[in-house]
Amino acid sequence: MSESIGANTGTSILLEEVTKQYPGQVKPAVGGLTLEIPAGSLVMFVGPSGCGKTTTLKMINRLIEPTGGKIVINGQDVTKMDGDTLRRGIGYVIQAGGLFPHMTVATNIGLVPKMLGWDKAKIAERVDELLELVSLDPAIYRDRYPKELSGGQQQRVGVARALAADPPVLLMDEPFGAVDPITRQRLQDELLNIQSEVQKTIVCVTHDFDEAVKLGDWIAIFDEGAQLVQYDSPERILANPANEFVENFIGSGAGLKQLTLTRVNEVELVEAVTALPGDLASDVLSKLQGAGAPTAVVLDSRRRPLRRLTRRQLSRMQLVDDTVDASMPVVSDQSTLNDALDTMLVASADTAVVTGRREVFQGLINVQTIMEAISAANSAVGGDEAPVGLNSGAIPALSVENAMAAQTPSAEEPR
Known part of the structure; x- marks a missing residue:
């Protein structure tokens, strides 16, 4: 790898015996951590406050310099690289997006490409492409300032900015810690949709174990000093927690959390009459009667759902209008069955509208489908072997060569 880590798709990361020791502290903030992050995977760091997960994250792009050990990205020890060059090749997202308030959305997103010397036309094209990717209309949002955006929109722009220079690592x-629960769910779904398109290597810190289960291909659970307690797939952690610490961290309702392992796009959706x-x-009423369906879904010109109309409502109008029903229960096809069930319960409805990329209508999901999916779920827990993960002294440390040669799971591993 040259003096840059640029790439179009995700690349592997290896932390080898990485340590962070702050002056005046007896115990290290991070102690001898060896951790393999497979290319194209989404890895979640979870653990109690002060356990070292954020310190570990920031050492990957050297916002915090490690005291010892190696950090290897795509085969190159980046602890020997210029720090600014390294950070320009790694996307970074914080709470509330971290946008510059005096810059427009377009200027915020184009900041790193401008630093890298891209021409204005290329930057403008990239800005519009990324706004589309995060489901924000470029014509509406590119010239707005952060104060003119909602919290969720600011976070979407933050993700777009992190992806601007097409980095391999995010x-x-x-x-998503600073937004309300409904916006949080939508942002999680949007991240999964984006990852399905760009296949970056994503490392994400969270306090929320449910979020880790929903998003992660792999979950690393840390205790104090970034001691790695368990590093495995969400399915295996829920089925076989390593010890009492993990059990307590998972909390009650582990059985209900299994609903988080199945996504809406994994079950058969109900077809709907559209208008x-x-x-x-x-x-439209004739179509409803012929299909034996209770409602029709009204779509706009881009096939995004506007509202649902009952037979009674249709019988009282001549033409279908473009009224928007903000209370209509809608879930993404990346939503979990738990999300879908919760959305229906909040709306006191037995069905929800399902959308995909760019909020395009996909079909309907109902309570019966969710119940059948639960009943038919395969209780066997399998999948690829977990990546390498340990602290010094747990077992003999692996060399970079041996760790990188270890079994690397596919990024397509079911979540």
Whole structure:
């Protein structure tokens, strides 16, 4: 790897016996951590406050300099690189997006590409591409300032900025911790949608174990001093917690958390009768009666759902209009069954509208589908072997060569 870590897709990361010892402290903040992060995977760091997970994250891009050990990205020990060059090749997202308030959305997103010498036309094209990727209309948002955005929109722009120079690695420090639960769920779904397209190597710190289960291909659970207690797939951690510490961290309701392991796009959706603004209401009503369906979903010109109309509502109008129902229960196809069930319960509904990338309508999901999915779930827990993860003294430390030669799971591992 040259004096840059640029790449279009994710690359492997290896922390080899990495230590961070602060002056005046008896115990290290991070003690002899060896951790393999496979290329293209989404790895979640979880653990109690002060356990060293954020310190570990920041050592990857050397916002915090390690006291000892190696950090190897795509085969190169980046502790020997210029720090500024390293950070320009790694995306970084913090709470509330960390946007510069005096800059427009477009200027915020284009900051790193400008530093790298991209021309104005290329930067403008990249800004619009990324705003589309995070489901923000460029024509509406590119010239706005952060104060004119909601918290969720600011966080989307923060993700877009982190991806601007197409880095292979994306680091996220409690990225969704400052937004409300509904926005948090939507941002989680959006991250999964984005990852399905860009396949970066993502390392994310969170205090929320449910978020770790939902997002992570692999979960690293830390105790004090970044002692790695368990590093495995969400399925195996839920089924076989390593010890009492992990059991307590998972908390009660482990069985219900299994709902978080299955996504809406893994179950069969219910087809729906759809309509467009301007359609004859009588024609839509006839389609509903023929299909034996109770409601029709009204879509805009980009096939995004606007609202649902009952037979009674259709019988009272001539043309379908473009009214938007903000209370309509909607979930992403990346949502978990737990998210879908919760959305339906909050809306007192037995079905929810499902959308995919760019909020395009996919179908409907109902309570019966979720119950059947739970009943049919395979209780066997399998999958690829977990990546390398240990602290010095736990077992003999692996060399960089041996660790990188270890079994590397596919980024397509079911979540």
